[in-house]
Amino acid sequence: MKKSLVALALAAAIGGAHAQSSVTIYGTVDAGIQRTTHVPNDATLVTRRDNNKLGFRGVEDLGNGLKALFQLEIRFDPDTGALENNVRPLFQGQSRVGLQGAFGTVRLGRGLSAYQESSLAFEPWNGLPNVAGFQPDLMVAGYTSDPLGVTGNSANRFSNAVFYNSPVWSGFQLNVTVASKEANGNQNPIIGKGTAAAPQYTANAMASANPYSVSATYTNGPFAVMLGHERNAIETKLYSVAASYYAMKPLKLMASYQRQDQSHTMFTNTDTTSWLVGANYSVGVGKILLGYGQKHPDGVIKTKQASVGYEHSLSPRTYLYLDLSLKKMPAAATATDDVSRRHYALGVHHNF
Amino acid sequence: MKKSLVALALAAAIGGAHAQSSVTIYGTVDAGIQRTTHVPNDATLVTRRDNNKLGFRGVEDLGNGLKALFQLEIRFDPDTGALENNVRPLFQGQSRVGLQGAFGTVRLGRGLSAYQESSLAFEPWNGLPNVAGFQPDLMVAGYTSDPLGVTGNSANRFSNAVFYNSPVWSGFQLNVTVASKEANGNQNPIIGKGTAAAPQYTANAMASANPYSVSATYTNGPFAVMLGHERNAIETKLYSVAASYYAMKPLKLMASYQRQDQSHTMFTNTDTTSWLVGANYSVGVGKILLGYGQKHPDGVIKTKQASVGYEHSLSPRTYLYLDLSLKKMPAAATATDDVSRRHYALGVHHNF
């Protein structure tokens, strides 16, 4: 006698001081076998391709078109059972609470910045932070949203932020995220334009300006476009333009261009540009993913990446996947040589 | 008996060895914008006012009036998604299991001590551990229930404890918590009456006596009163008396007096007293919170705090809030000067 959770939650309403709401539990478990060459401890690994999630969310109808909403999302590594990278916060995915109404949606907490969230739809691996995909490197020209976070922390989220999403006006939507200047646990100083003795940002420094992120999206039939701009806690700026087009119902084409400006923390070679083209093609229960892109930091060797993937659906919630990827990249940050990193992945992806 | 042992184990692991019980998922997400002056890194913050919770609880009817019950409560910081203060245990809120019957309720594990739990009803912010409220400072005369816990740990909980709540006899109830002497992870020695070389309590020391906490409450119509007493792991003692009175149905008045006795670990100035008066006044969907109190440690400058708050209900589960608070306090632990700390908060509180 296994009732669904929501039914159980409703049935259990007797115990609480207030009526039990319909908390939805959701998640993803994704694990497979992967190998990436030219990494430390190069070996065949059991690891994840997609983010692994266990989430809790709910919506309360307040009447008059007003809603209260919350979402809490645990992220973990399925191969070890630990929190992502062993250092990330419990609700790395997001922890937000807010209100939704005719004015749009306002939420407070931690989550993907407005630009980072909008950009996912223009990346052929749908933003999966996998080696075969183009997040979080080429898709954002090497930019990070959280340079003053804990070492190993997520590169595309704001903590301590207010998130606004406008309603959709004739296909057009505006999304804005603004974060406070609070220190965010960074353990290492960022020397930047300072010196080792007097770094531009000390360990656990506060932001020198409020980080913000903006994206504007427009959707018209098979066509979608995005303009994005973001400034992080050390005043690095990112500019992005992206578009997608359904050439046929099963064929989605994507392209994007990004520029990162690090002039606030670097004296020279402050700009990095990147571009990316990709496609998703659905054939029966299969889906083919294709992507190619380049990243060009000023005065440093170019990075070039080509990837191909295949997803085989066993159900709307479960698929098997296969990825192949080749990345020609500098051997190190200051290298004049490059290496060709190969990547293989085979695994299973299950939503619940 | 035809299935093999491992097949049975798998069935138990995957299919459910017993019927799904009615686990209730509950919680609170509360986030807002706050500013508190005279704190390190003074800035406008996105942070919480109330505890943020994600909890799991259940009750099993064992027949004959006997029940088994458990409760597990995660606490987190919504602005970063991390566990509270980044150091607290996963189930910081509580992790308890026990039995309930005609004899009362007995539980084992971790939770608010008997006194700390009873005291919440006599604090005008209902015990919210917020700057505008009077927990965990004036309401308890600066006392902590867990001096040998991990740095940054909760100040009003016992780990390794047995919790007893009596039935209610004609409005009267007795609550007792007793903890074991186990070491609780404290990282820093407590010098106390010892020396830096030979501290009274070394790092990770065991309690020198079993910590215990007692509260007796009596409720009669609009009137309630509490007597509380507690002794922590370093034998600091707390005495408290508190009362509340519904002068009108929407108006609740509260007053309390506390004394902390640190003579076990201090040679001089061992006593701290505090008192507090407060009121809650409900007007339509609004609720006004008022409080004023003083804390007077022997031989040290007095602390005085005045706070006003407003909660605006959007539903029985969701409200917006506004707090203003002024606290005149010593500039440092040994200061002869005081500072006036101002505090502002504006946010949203959502239960699920």
Added chain:
Amino acid sequence: MKKSLVALALAAAIGGAHAQSSVTIYGTVDAGIQRTTHVPNDATLVTRRDNNKLGFRGVEDLGNGLKALFQLEIRFDPDTGALENNVRPLFQGQSRVGLQGAFGTVRLGRGLSAYQESSLAFEPWNGLPNVAGFQPDLMVAGYTSDPLGVTGNSANRFSNAVFYNSPVWSGFQLNVTVASKEANGNQNPIIGKGTAAAPQYTANAMASANPYSVSATYTNGPFAVMLGHERNAIETKLYSVAASYYAMKPLKLMASYQRQDQSHTMFTNTDTTSWLVGANYSVGVGKILLGYGQKHPDGVIKTKQASVGYEHSLSPRTYLYLDLSLKKMPAAATATDDVSRRHYALGVHHNF
């Protein structure tokens, strides 16, 4: 196609992109009062006897006899609310995803190794990692499945592994686990046949060979038998044979023999053998547990343990327990003297 991309993302994030699946929440909270002599900080403790769990699992029917399944299991210490031993991964219990069909079950992630999982049925405390039980010491001849894991980590699990369970063929089942060679966070070098300056395994070393675990079980009416073999990341090998027999319906008898071979990391005294006999006898709502075993490492003093336990059911989900145990063991790893460790436990065990 009238909604914008972010509006779609929000809808997916909040409203649920797919139908809610039947996630089952399950768990165990077990707490009691225990005393074990001859341990550091010897004291009467409030602690656990069984593992405390909060788990999430689900099964999706993919049609044609194929199923997708996942399981995530948090482990915690109820007395402090912290993750087990304060250092273990969030989903210490297991985090696995996989497929089940006519071919058997294949899962990826972290969990009990094939041998360790099979062995639980032959241990009179059913594998509870309690002082009164024989896991994880005598039941496995002192062997650990994860010598290169984080200090304090679980001794009977593989991370980064592929788990296979065959179907049951006429009472016979085969179970195999193979792990990758990935480094697993070990903080301390293992000197082994090396020197302090050049340890055989450095801190955070990779496995020198793929760890694997195999168990074969055969069940026929009241009789069951297991053969087990495992090799860990530092090439220590374990061999085990175990059997159980229901002499009467309420009486289960158990016996096992184990041998550990540490010749890969030790020059001398490389073998440890152990044996164990036990019984479970059910009388009405009561269950009596009995066990006796010996462990004999080459050239080191023998360990002998005798335990008796009683479980009193209040319902199919809840019982009270009492354990008494005596263990004659070396005073230290290299000791020529032994000590007699006594253990008492009394508590409550609740499944949900």
